Amino acid sequence: MALKRFKPVTPSNRYKVWSAFDEITKDTPEKKLVVPLKRSGGRNNQGRITCRHIGGGHKRNYRLVDFKRKRTNDPAKVIGIEYDPNRTARIALIEYEDGERSYILAPVGLEEGATVQAGESVAPKVGNTLPLANIPLGTAIHNIELQPGRGGQVARSAGQEAILNNREGVYALVRMPSGEIRKIHSRCVATIGQVGNVDHMNQVSGKAGRSRWKGVRPTVRGMCMNPVDHPNGGGEGKSKSGGGRQHLKSPWGHTKGQKTRQKYKASNKLIIERRKTKNK
Numbered sequence: 001m002a003l004k005r006f007k008p009v010t011p012s013n014r015y016k017v018w019s020a021f022d023e024i025t026k027d028t029p030e031k032k033l034v035v036p037l038k039r040s041g042g043r044n045n046q047g048r049i050t051c052r053h054i055g056g057g058h059k060r061n062y063r064l065v066d067f068k069r070k071r072t073n074d075p076a077k078v079i080g081i082e083y084d085p086n087r088t089a090r091i092a093l094i095e096y097e098d099g100e101r102s103y104i105l106a107p108v109g110l111e112e113g114a115t116v117q118a119g120e121s122v123a124p125k126v127g128n129t130l131p132l133a134n135i136p137l138g139t140a141i142h143n144i145e146l147q148p149g150r151g152g153q154v155a156r157s158a159g160q161e162a163i164l165n166n167r168e169g170v171y172a173l174v175r176m177p178s179g180e181i182r183k184i185h186s187r188c189v190a191t192i193g194q195v196g197n198v199d200h201m202n203q204v205s206g207k208a209g210r211s212r213w214k215g216v217r218p219t220v221r222g223m224c225m226n227p228v229d230h231p232n233g234g235g236e237g238k239s240k241s242g243g244g245r246q247h248l249k250s251p252w253g254h255t256k257g258q259k260t261r262q263k264y265k266a267s268n269k270l271i272i273e274r275r276k277t278k279n280k
Contacts, residue, residue, distance in 0.1 A: 040054070042055060056215055092106040105143055131186060142160055143195075231250075
């Protein structure tokens with residue numbers, strides 16, 4: 001993927017760094033693999049805002065991506081790389097020998113005309129999906145299952161990859177994109193390669209309007225609000241922590257440094273090394 005810079009003929013183009021979309025080979029999505037996507041505006045079924053800063057944005061249709069790779073031992077040909085407005089990664093349209101089509105995440109190096117396959121005995125090459133028990137150690141993988149048959153849940157966004165480090169009994173030790181080392185059952189499947197669109201993190205939108213196109217509304221600092229609206233609001237002039245010296249917090253409680261993970265969680269025993277190690 002290449003990045004494109006623009007001449008500063010407008011204020012928004014001065015700092016804009018955007019994708020060149022040179023890897024896209026197909027413009028229109030597959031009709032049978034597209035469903036309408038209803039926008040919630042951040043509200044739940046009672047109409048209450050449960051997720052702030054969401055609203056507006058361009059209309060989208062959802063692409064049905066096959067995270068499970070259900071058809072095993074059936075080779076499929078890549079017939080196009082497409083843009084997906086619902087995710088940072090690109091998606092690849094594949095077609096099986098009987099004419100059935102589906103979408104998969106497009107890893108780095110997967111090109112139109114390539115053949116991909118899923119199964120226990122397939123070769124560990126880019127785009128193929130196989131169980132962790134059959135993947136060579138040290139291989140970069142993505143779209144990893146956490147429970148057998150559930151479908152890929154880990155390492156699905158642009159540029160993400162995990163590394164298969166080792167095996168212990170029925171478990172494989174995988175270094176997650178965050179740096180955490182975690183046990184995952186060897187029967188869980190993963191796809192070979194790194195997710196494409198690697199330079200996504202280096203893009204610069206150039207203007208606030210592009211965030212509105214994406215459905216992201218402005219975020220106002222609590223310090224700028226009144227005491228009735230936020231614990232950090234109020235005070236004479238610019239005031240640290242709402243005029244007093246209480247700890248910075250959100251409207252619902254303390255946030256600075258507070259751990260949000262449940263203390264006793266079933267998956268704790270599967271984590272070998274945390275992404276953040278304590279200083280000794």
